[in-house]
Amino acid sequence: MTNDLTIQAAETGRLRLFAINLDAKAVAELDNAEPEALGLMLGVDDLDPTYMELVRIEDLSELGLIGYLREGYDLGDDIVGADRTKLAALRGHVLIVLSLAFQGHAVTLPKRAELTLIATYTTHGPDWSEGMALSTPSAEPYSGPPVKKRPSDAAMSGRIATFALLFIFLFTAVFIWIAA
Template sequence: MSSTTVAPQEAGKVRVYALSLSDAEAQAMRDDSAAQAAALGVDQLDGTYTEVFRVADLDTMGLAGYLRDGNGVYPEQIETDRSKLGALDGWVMVVYSRAFAGESRQLAPIPALTHIGTYDEGGPDTPVQAMEAEAAQPYTGIPRVEPATPAKGSGNKTMMIIAAVVALLLLWWLLA
């Protein structure tokens, strides 16, 4: 099989491989990310973002339904490969872009892995709405051109008056 290049910082891709392995070999690969990496021909792989399972375990949903409903793959891409995906039985390996940790990789799968397809995960359709509330608008107040001028006068006069009043009250209290 020819090699495939994973682009640096790749995101939103789902690769599906059919496994031509015995049940025991496929089950051993299920929880072993080092074996999965070796099968893809790379030195390391984040096993959190890979899945190895029996297609029959998907029951009536099927692999096409799992990719569409479980992984958000665009339905048009599923329709293109529906017959291929429906014909699969046995074990498959699903590899998500995050398994490569944002690094560029050259995949060279072993002959027991057959690349079925690479699909794009779709994001939710959320329409962009214009913000029309006044609170959402930029600040429109009138900016001050120069800082406010401080009040004129001496604060010392006020302090002198307060000190004199306190002294008189203290003197009156002592004499009383």
């Protein structure tokens, strides 16, 4: 990078693309290192590596970097179109950093010889401005399974009487069998 890059607090919806200016051996070590090493390469140690990606351009084969940004990050042709020649000329590895990697903190990325900021793109998030009214039967009140009713006292008395009669019958049958 030629100058320090300042990331505003609570920034969202940005994708930054960096070219990596390292030899193949150093990039291979970086690729095999812990995910936090990508943040250290940017000069910041508390970045979330979940939102950072090291990409080898040759691995993208026929899709290419432009196709990868379009398909993988939903960047339209209107967004990446202006940088088409610059993106097509890139070789080696690039680092993709999303705003979420900064975890809402204001961060200043120091100037580093091994990184070149290629572009910053605004990503499209879902449009929540128009709320959809959801209408489903399962969302209605009292639509769950019915509550199991407690048996009445009369039903319980009947069950107890039935078990008592069965016990008396068996007890009488055992006495008759022993007496015989």
